[in-house]
Amino acid sequence: MFFLKKLLSSLFLPPGFFILAFLLISFFERKKKLTYYFSMTCALCLYLLSIEPVKDALFTPLENKFPVPGKVEGDALVVLGGGSYKTGILKEDSMKRLLTALTLHKKTGLPIILSGGAGSLPDAEVMKSILLDLGVDKRNIITEVQSRDTKENAMYVKKVCQERNYKKIILITSAYHMPRAVLLFEREGISVLPYPTDFKRDLRYNLYSLLPKMSVLSDSVKALREYLALLFLKLPIQLL
Numbered sequence: 001m002f003f004l005k006k007l008l009s010s011l012f013l014p015p016g017f018f019i020l021a022f023l024l025i026s027f028f029e030r031k032k033k034l035t036y037y038f039s040m041t042c043a044l045c046l047y048l049l050s051i052e053p054v055k056d057a058l059f060t061p062l063e064n065k066f067p068v069p070g071k072v073e074g075d076a077l078v079v080l081g082g083g084s085y086k087t088g089i090l091k092e093d094s095m096k097r098l099l100t101a102l103t104l105h106k107k108t109g110l111p112i113i114l115s116g117g118a119g120s121l122p123d124a125e126v127m128k129s130i131l132l133d134l135g136v137d138k139r140n141i142i143t144e145v146q147s148r149d150t151k152e153n154a155m156y157v158k159k160v161c162q163e164r165n166y167k168k169i170i171l172i173t174s175a176y177h178m179p180r181a182v183l184l185f186e187r188e189g190i191s192v193l194p195y196p197t198d199f200k201r202d203l204r205y206n207l208y209s210l211l212p213k214m215s216v217l218s219d220s221v222k223a224l225r226e227y228l229a230l231l232f233l234k235l236p237i238q239l240l
Contacts, residue, residue: 081116081123
C-alpha cells in the first residue's frame with residue numbers, strides 16, 4: 001500500500017502527470033507518426049530528468065571538478081548569493097552556502113564577503129542579517145550588492161579585494177556552480193581556493209528513486225543550465 005500511494009502521487013502530481021499526459025497523447029495519436037514520436041520523446045525526456053540516477057549523472061562531472069579542500073588558507077571567505085524570496089528568506093542554495101561560510105569563519109576567523117543581489121532586497125543583505133543574528137561581528141562582514149550574475153560577482157569582488165589588499169580568497173558556492181564560478185573569478189585575475197558545498201547528488205537508490213519527482217526535475221534543470229552557461233562562456237558573445 002505504501003508503494004502504491006507513492007506511485008499514485010507520482011502519477012497525478014507534476015511531473016508525473018505531464019509524463020502520463022504525453023503517453024496518452026502518443027497512444028491516441030499513434031497513427032500520426034510525427035505526433036506519436038514527439039509525445040513519446042517528451043515523455044521519455046521528462047521522465048529521465050525527473051529521476052534521481054539521471055539527475056546524479058548530470059551533476060557528477062560538475063561536482064567532481066573541485067573536491068572540498070582539507071586545509072583552508074586565504075585572506076577572506078567569499079560567498080556567492082543563490083537567491084532569496086521577497087519575504088527575506090534565503091533560498092536553499094544560498095542558505096547552504098552561508099552555513100558553510102559561517103562554519104569556516106568560526107574555524108579560521110577570516111572575514112566574509114557576501115556577494116550578490118542587485119535589487120530592493122539583495123541576497124548579500126539578507127545573508128548579512130542572518131550572520132548578525134548568529135553572532136558574527138559586523139566588522140567581519142563585507143557586502144557587495146551590485147552584482148546580478150556570476151560574472152559580475154567576480155568583477156565586484158575583485159574591487160573589494162583590491163581595496164582591502166586581499167590576495168587570495170576562499171570561494172564558497174554550490175558544487176555544481178563551482179566550475180563556472182572559478183573560471184570567471186580566475187578571468188578577473190583573482191587567486192581562488194574553491195570550497196564547494198550544497199552537493200546535489202544522493203547516490204543512494206531504491207525503487208522510489210525511479211519515480212519522477214518535481215524536486216529532482218528542478219535540480220536536473222540547474223545542472224543543464226550550468227552546462228549551457230559553460231558553453232556560452234567559450235563563445236565570443238556571452239549570453240549567460
